[in-house]
Amino acid sequence: MTDYRMNILVCGGTGCRSSEGATLYDELVSLLADKGLEKEIQVVSTGCFGFCEKGPVVKILPDNTFYVQVQAADAREIIEEHIIKGRKVEHLLYTAPETGKKVSDSKHMDFYKKQVRIALRNCGFINPENIDEYVAREGYAAMAKCLGEMTPEQVIKEIKKAGLRGRGGAGFPTGTKWELTRKSEADQKYVVCNADEGDPGAFMDRSILEGDPHSVIEAMAICGYCIGADKGLVYIRAEYPLAIKRLKIALEQARNYGLLGENVLNTGFNFDIELRYGAGAFVCGEETALIHSMEGKRGEPTFKPPFPAEKGYLGKPTNVNNVETYANIPPIINKGAKWFSNIGTEKSKGTKVFALAGKINNVGLIEVPMGTTLREVIYDIGGGIKGGKEFKAVQTGGPSGGCLTKNFLDTPIDYESLTEAGSMMGSGGMIVMDEDDCMVSIAKFYLEFTLDESCGKCNPCRIGNKRLWEILDKISKGNGTKEDLNRLKLLSNVVKDASLCGLGQTSPNPILSTMDNFWDEYLAHVEDKRCPAGQCKAMMQYVIDPNKCTGCTLCSRICPVAAIEGERKKPHEIDPEKCIKCGACMEKCKFEAISVA
Numbered sequence: 128m129t130d131y132r133m134n135i136l137v138c139g140g141t142g143c144r145s146s147e148g149a150t151l152y153d154e155l156v157s158l159l160a161d162k163g164l165e166k167e168i169q170v171v172s173t174g175c176f177g178f179c180e181k182g183p184v185v186k187i188l189p190d191n192t193f194y195v196q197v198q199a200a201d202a203r204e205i206i207e208e209h210i211i212k213g214r215k216v217e218h219l220l221y222t223a224p225e226t227g228k229k230v231s232d233s234k235h236m237d238f239y240k241k242q243v244r245i246a247l248r249n250c251g252f253i254n255p256e257n258i259d260e261y262v263a264r265e266g267y268a269a270m271a272k273c274l275g276e277m278t279p280e281q282v283i284k285e286i287k288k289a290g291l292r293g294r295g296g297a298g299f300p301t302g303t304k305w306e307l308t309r310k311s312e313a314d315q316k317y318v319v320c321n322a323d324e325g326d327p328g329a330f331m332d333r334s335i336l337e338g339d340p341h342s343v344i345e346a347m348a349i350c351g352y353c354i355g356a357d358k359g360l361v362y363i364r365a366e367y368p369l370a371i372k373r374l375k376i377a378l379e380q381a382r383n384y385g386l387l388g389e390n391v392l393n394t395g396f397n398f399d400i401e402l403r404y405g406a407g408a409f410v411c412g413e414e415t416a417l418i419h420s421m422e423g424k425r426g427e428p429t430f431k432p433p434f435p436a437e438k439g440y441l442g443k444p445t446n447v448n449n450v451e452t453y454a455n456i457p458p459i460i461n462k463g464a465k466w467f468s469n470i471g472t473e474k475s476k477g478t479k480v481f482a483l484a485g486k487i488n489n490v491g492l493i494e495v496p497m498g499t500t501l502r503e504v505i506y507d508i509g510g511g512i513k514g515g516k517e518f519k520a521v522q523t524g525g526p527s528g529g530c531l532t533k534n535f536l537d538t539p540i541d542y543e544s545l546t547e548a549g550s551m552m553g554s555g556g557m558i559v560m561d562e563d564d565c566m567v568s569i570a571k572f573y574l575e576f577t578l579d580e581s582c583g584k585c586n587p588c589r590i591g592n593k594r595l596w597e598i599l600d601k602i603s604k605g606n607g608t609k610e611d612l613n614r615l616k617l618l619s620n621v622v623k624d625a626s627l628c629g630l631g632q633t634s635p636n637p638i639l640s641t642m643d644n645f646w647d648e649y650l651a652h653v654e655d656k657r658c659p660a661g662q663c664k665a666m667m668q669y670v671i672d673p674n675k676c677t678g679c680t681l682c683s684r685i686c687p688v689a690a691i692e693g694e695r696k697k698p699h700e701i702d703p704e705k706c707i708k709c710g711a712c713m714e715k716c717k718f719e720a721i722s723v724a
Contacts, residue, residue: 131169133210136186138251140175140337141330141369143182147199151183154202159210168210174250174338178238179491181221186233186251193233194219224488224510238489238508243470245478246294246454247494250338255373258380261341267386269460270345270352274394279309279353286456288464290476295321295412295449296524296553297629298475298542304446307436308354311444316356318347318400319440321417321449322363322370325409326525327576328484329556332450334492335480336363336370339454340377344400346453348387349460351398354446359400362417364407374402409526409580412554413628414439414447416582427582428628449554451480471497475541479552485521485559486513495540502536505559516561520644524553526573527633529640530566549640551633565662566645567652570637571599577634588631591622595638602649604665605656612649616642661723667708668724673698675720682712682721 137143137152155170176184181195187209194205197219208214220229221236233239244250253260261267273282287302308316320343324332336343347359363371378400381387387399403421411417411426418440420426439445455477459467468476475497481504484490488510495504501521505511512518520530523540529550531538538548545552560569574596583589598615601607619635619642626632642649651657658666671682671691678696683689690706693699701712701721713721 132167133169134188135168135170135205135210136173136188136251137170138174138176138182138184139172139255140179140182140250140334142175142179143184144369146183148183150199151185151197151202154199155206158202158206162206162211164206164210171254172256173253174255175247175334175492176233176251177242177247177334177492177494178233178236178489180489184251185219191232191234193221193231193236195221237510238491238493241499241503241508242494243478243496244494245458245467245470246335246342246451246480247338247492248458249342250334250492253339255338255340256376258341258377258384261339265457265461266341267345269457270348270386271392272460273349273352274392274396279355282349282353282460283309285464286459289459289467290464290471290474291452291455291459291467292475292542293448294451294455294479294554296527296551298552301448301452304436304448305350305353307434308356308444308446311437313444315358315441315443316354317440317443317445318350318354318356318359319414319417319421319435319445319447320347320359320361320363320453321412321414321447322361322367323405323409323412323417324364324450324554325407325412325580326554326556327573328558329482329525329554331480331482331492331555333367333370335450335454336367336374340370340374341381342457343374343450343453344377344381344387346456347400348391348398349456350446350448350453352396354444356446357397357399359398360403360421360440361400362403362405362411362421364405366407371402371404378402408582409576410582410628410630413630416628417447418445425582427584428630430627451555472539472541474543479540479555481555481557483509483557483559486516486561486564487511487559488513497541498539500537500539501531504540504557505536509559512559512561514561516563518559519562519564520560520566520569520641522550522558522560522569522573522637523556524551524633524636525556526576527551527630527636528553528556529636530560530569530644531640532644534644549636549643551636563660563662565603565658565660566641566648567599567603567658568660568662570641571596571603573637574599574634577630581630581634585625585627585631587622587625588627588634591618591626592631592634594618595622595635599638602652603658603663605652605663607653609653612642612653664708668703669701669706669708669710669713669721670724671699671701672720672722675718677718677720679717682716685711685715687711 185194291301292298416426416428435445480494676698683691
């Protein structure tokens with residue numbers, strides 16, 4: 128980037144591309160060419176900036192101007208005003224909601240202030256399809272240091288001292304896992320990257336692979352050197368076409384530079400990587416199921432031990448880490464274990480990437496130091512709840528996590544604290560809910576997901592989760608009893624204790640956590656036959672307030688089942704037997720005369 132007078136960085140992540148980001152990039156390139164500025168100004172398609180709520184995002188360097196919600200139609204104004212005349216385009220700058228003032232530099236935005244980017248260090252800063260830009264930001268320096276200056280034992284010791292734990296959910300110490308795999312004797316070993324990422328609303332690993340694929344390649348090579356492996360495999364879901372494309376480009380570039388293949392950096396070390404595609408089965412995020420899938424078998428988990436470190440892919444010792452875990456390795460080697468271990472808490476070192484989603488103002492990808500509280504994430508970084516509504520719950524850990532109330536907002540984000548609170552770290556999904564969310568429906572939704580994604584190998588998960596869903600469905604339809612609540616809790620604990628793998632063992636978490644934290648809401652469904660949030664259709668009853676209804680007849684005309692009757696200019700009534708609870712009448716009523724009882 129140094130050869131150009133200015134650089135225009137355009138977010139090239141999947142989110143921004145789906146909002147015309149690619150068209151915006153093409154338009155900027157075309158306009159610069161028309162004005163003869165293509166040799167002075169470079170347009171770069173980067174990885175995700177993280178601020179997905181305000182995408183497509185454009186950053187101008189060197190002045191660090193940050194534009195949000197930029198459309199292709201804005202390209203000409205950016206070129207003519209900012210690039211040529213040196214004047215910022217005010218209406219494209221971010222407006223701070225608390226002050227109403229424009230903020231031109233991302234460093235001064237609350238969304239970024241408390242973030243520390245380690246795994247995401249290059250996302251949004253480099254062209255992921257250009258290896259030279261990765262190298263310019265210390266890329267492959269860690270690998271060169273390991274191969275040229277350190278023994279495998281020294282590298283593993285450094286990773287252990289750093290305190291890095293697996294970011295895929297379990298939180299197992301990474302250095303220990305590498306050490307166990309190294310100690311396993313075999314004629315062939317494998318390094319596997321788990322890029323399956325099946326949690327609803329999660330896009331952490333995808334964004335790293337789209338924005339910084341070389342960091343994962345470099346880390347896998349370092350791991351191969353440490354454990355004595357010359358082959359690497361990236362297991363990635365086929366639904367990630369952009370990540371796959373950029374990973375393929377990065378692999379080819381690394382081979383061309385002598386960073387993969389035979390005799391890497393003339394050190395005698397051989398290592399190469401190939402891709403294996405998953406069909407989107409959530410259970411294949413579990414390492415033994417993932418390995419079976421790569422072998423061409425059904426993606427089903429198996430009992431451990433033996434662990435993959437002893438007997439994994441093709442029966443050989445295999446180290447499995449997820450994308451984010453690998454992305455932390457090069458900075459640890461470059462900056463030292465002490466630097467990394469000084470970030471975070473006593474037992475949870477470093478940072479964690481979260482996909483912040485749901486009823487929150489600043490939806491996006493964030494990276495915060497371990498120990499940051501849920502309150503800081505939701506209110507300081509996330510900007511609070513959409514529409515000024517009341518916070519109700521936050522779920523961490525994806526479909527296997529628990530729902531935590533406002534009483535837990537000051538809980539520090541680390542492995543132990545979240546588990547103690549009744550949730551879990553998981554891979555990094557964080558979904559925020561407001562007062563309009565029904566917790567019975569939320570539990571039912573997540574259980575339905577895990578039910579669909581169960582491999583069906585063990586009875587507690589296959590049958591138990593089906594029975595749990597049936598009880599929740601009965602409750603949400605107003606047919607539940609207090610005995611059903613007792614069965615729900617008892618069976619949840621049985622499934623949790625008796626299932627074979629992590630999917631089944633954690634599948635009841637949304638039920639147990641919502642029952643613990645929202646017991647009154649469950650009782651309302653069972654005893655009062657009422658959904659406090661007004662979300663369970665079977666319990667809804669639309670009514671018309673005769674004092675507000677003017678008899679305009681609009682509601683009766685749009686009702687698809689003719690459930691509304693009444694004379695013109697007189698209050699109307701809804702027949703509950705005919706009403707299908709579609710909500711069309713309430714949505715169209717101009718006098719707010721219709722409500723849910």
